[in-house]
Amino acid sequence: MATPRYRPEQFVDSGWDSGTPERKARFVNSLLRFIADDFPRERFTRPLCLGLSTHGYFGFIAHYDIHGFYDEQMSTPARRERFLSDLASDCQKDAHLDRPDLWSDVKAILAIRLMPQAEQAPAARRLAPSSSFGTRPPAAGPDAPTLF
Numbered sequence: 001m002a003t004p005r006y007r008p009e010q011f012v013d014s015g016w017d018s019g020t021p022e023r024k025a026r027f028v029n030s031l032l033r034f035i036a037d038d039f040p041r042e043r044f045t046r047p048l049c050l051g052l053s054t055h056g057y058f059g060f061i062a063h064y065d066i067h068g069f070y071d072e073q074m075s076t077p078a079r080r081e082r083f084l085s086d087l088a089s090d091c092q093k094d095a096h097l098d099r100p101d102l103w104s105d106v107k108a109i110l111a112i113r114l115m116p117q118a119e120q121a122p123a124a125r126r127l128a129p130s131s132s133f134g135t136r137p138p139a140a141g142p143d144a145p146t147l148f
Helices: 021-036 046-055 066-074 077-094 104-113
Strands: none
Touching: 021 046, 021 104, 046 066, 066 077, 077 104
16 A cells, blocks of 8 residues: 655644644554554554544544554454454544544545555446335245245
8 A cells, every 4th residue: 555645734623632733644644654564563653552542533442551452453464454444444434524523534534545445446337226116025935934
């Protein structure tokens, strides 16, 4: 994943010292570099941990300290995959909000950056009908009871 540099002017002040545009830009840049470099433990810093667990409202709160956070979320490939999935899901859920106090501006950027490559490219596909009106219900299977 290439990591572009985000600048403070791309973010809105949250109204809290922890959510200045400068801190938000620093957080996004650090997090994306950290992920791109495959989660090096020595680069999981206190500001990065705080951004994920308290300041950024990403939902990662049930950890005793920075070491417990890393161990629980990033210490194995399976945990990293789950962490990225949970982070992407949270970001996509809140990205549309106009709530800089909840870091929706940060989440909007992360939602796009963490989206799987397959979902980023527009794919030609047949659209499903918008309504089920007029469609036949599925036929009962051989072991399903019939009432009439």
